[in-house]
Amino acid sequence: MKCWICGEEEAATREHLAKASDLKALFGKPSQQQPLHFNASDIPGKPRRRNIRVGSLKSDTLKFAHRICLTCNSKLTQPYDYAWEDCSKEMRAALPILLARGSFRANWLFPYDTRSTMCRVHLYFTKLFGCLVVEGGIPLDIAPFADAITSGRPHPNLFLAFGHLPMPVEMVGGSDVHIAQLDGKVAFATWVYNVGDLAVNVMYALPGEQRQGLENAWHPHMGAKRLRFTRFENAF
């Protein structure tokens, strides 16, 4: 099987759905005696995988079945992984303040190199969402996802909204992917990744789409001065 990002190398690794650093931050080191709960996405055509018990951070349950190659998983996308790791850590530490203010300045998150680091956060979720598209057979062209990741330029149709989503139990993972089609084409898709109560709503939207959630969304083209921090109310 070829890697979906470069299309060249033989795929050898499986991308984590949830970052190991996010899992560790929330649960410490899980064991078979004290497993963590993982909320996997509901992908059309796949059986539901909710609240699966996972005994190890290396468990295959936490990875996408679809593979990407070692180069793409390490050298190419590690800067994106690190950007999200920092973002996630800072945001979780500041959740009450973020909620009270309803917004934040990107240079509070990343004092240096603000715009490009925020773009790397965007590209981290471009990778995760791309894996969901490939694995779930979601009828979206994967080429722009691969191009964005390879070139370091943002995916033109992928938006992020950061916020707080109260969860009934401590959990890391993703929601279902909801898709809206127009004339047989995906016009809008929405998915939520969460680390405890910190949530990132990843949205794919064609130009002109006005869907719920997009009003709080951010795209690197908007710059990275002030971003909203949303109080998510439903569990998507």
Ligand SMILES: [Zn+2]
């Ligand atoms: Zn590759």
